[in-house]
Amino acid sequence: MQLRDAKILVIDDDPDVLIAMRLLLKSHVAEIAVEKKPANLHAIFSDNKFDLVILDMNFNGLVNTGNEGIFWLNRIKELSPGTDVILITAYGDIELAIRSLKEGASDFIIKPWKNEKVIESVTEMIRKKKEPGTKIKAKAGNNRIIGESEEIRNVFTKIEKVAPTDANVLILGENGTGKDLVAKAIHENSERKNKPFVKVDVGALTSTLFESELFGYKKGAFTDAREDRKGRFETANGGTLFLDEIGNISLRQQARLLTVLQNRTITPLGSNVAIPVDIRLICATNLKISELSDESKFRKDLIYRINTVDIVIPPLRARGTDITLLTRHFLDFYANKYSKGPFKTEKSFLEKLKKHPFPGNVRELQYIVERAVIMSENTILADKDLSFSAIESAPDKQELDDLRLETVEKNTILKVIDKNKGNISKSAKELGITRAALYRRLDKYDL
């Protein structure tokens, strides 16, 4: 979508801000409306549609917690889910701004703002609204993340917003969804990009290895410690530490990790000198957030610490056109690698792929395409050229069924709540469950 076609609403209780925004934007957009009272939102949205709302975080200057901004952000999202919201926030409210991104804001502008930054942010939001067929690649060096679906675009937006902030990030997603790529993209788009990026698969470490690997050791600390060795925390100093499979570490290991994150120092085994470390922490897991919230398995205080922002990477089967785009990408890649092709595909080839549930996600698609390229006898590929390996394509049937049931339930709840304009009592009645049962489900689905 072009900026000149956009309809924008600015909501701020400061008339000077409204005037300034109107002056700044009016020559760039189709329509600009301003509003002093967010309480009028319902009336405004019942008569109008806006592509973008620029919303102040702090009204009246009385409550400076920003909760009001977040409250109105949620109202806008309820009234018009397709409308993007950019929040205006005071300098020093970065934590709050990050929270607002979690709650669904598309971007934030810090006061006092620079006019170019406002135009840039607004232009970017509006531009993204269209171009559904455009190939978007997160800037991640050679490890580009390919995708164009709404779901992966949301991931790109979060990466772009979160990368420069130094906030701790928790990446959630099934195996093979691209968690590694996202972690690298965050690092490469951050201020720390020229410093080390260190990955540790913590889920695979035994309890003794966990300590020596992460915190290092001094010569003689244990039988095999023949010389001093730096731990991964120290190696990552100044850069980013990526802890993969964080959901699989024991409670004892969680306690050790928490202490280090709180004190920002590590003490190598066999030493009593604490060494300060400056790292940006990214963690990843293939567990669902609901599984991580089981306190008998994972400490709540550690979740809060590692999860300033979470990025959920949806499974490939929920990413629409990405299957086609990724297939093309891998076909070109392997054609080049094996000096074959260039390949064309018959309709049946993509149709068969689109029907497949991809329990192994992008990694599985990559193997399937590689196999097709290796085995192909001509350069036009059809469904018969696709073979799904027993290991990859034997999804846990039970799990897939559950997943579909859960999706249906979640979507029904969302529809009914939307229909009842957010009224929980009415929605619960319509769904035939108690209010408490509805709240439990909202909690379960993180709604």
Ligand SMILES: Nc1ncnc2c1ncn2[C@@H]1O[C@H](COP(=O)(O)OP(=O)(O)OP(=O)(O)O)[C@@H](O)[C@H]1O
């Ligand atoms: N969007 C994408 N674009 C291009 N390649 C991708 C994409 N997503 C994943 N891949 C490729 O798929 C493979 C698996 O990705 P990655 O290792 O990042 O997944 P993961 O979620 O970390 O997996 P695991 O949970 O098993 O560690 C890699 O080869 C990666 O390059």
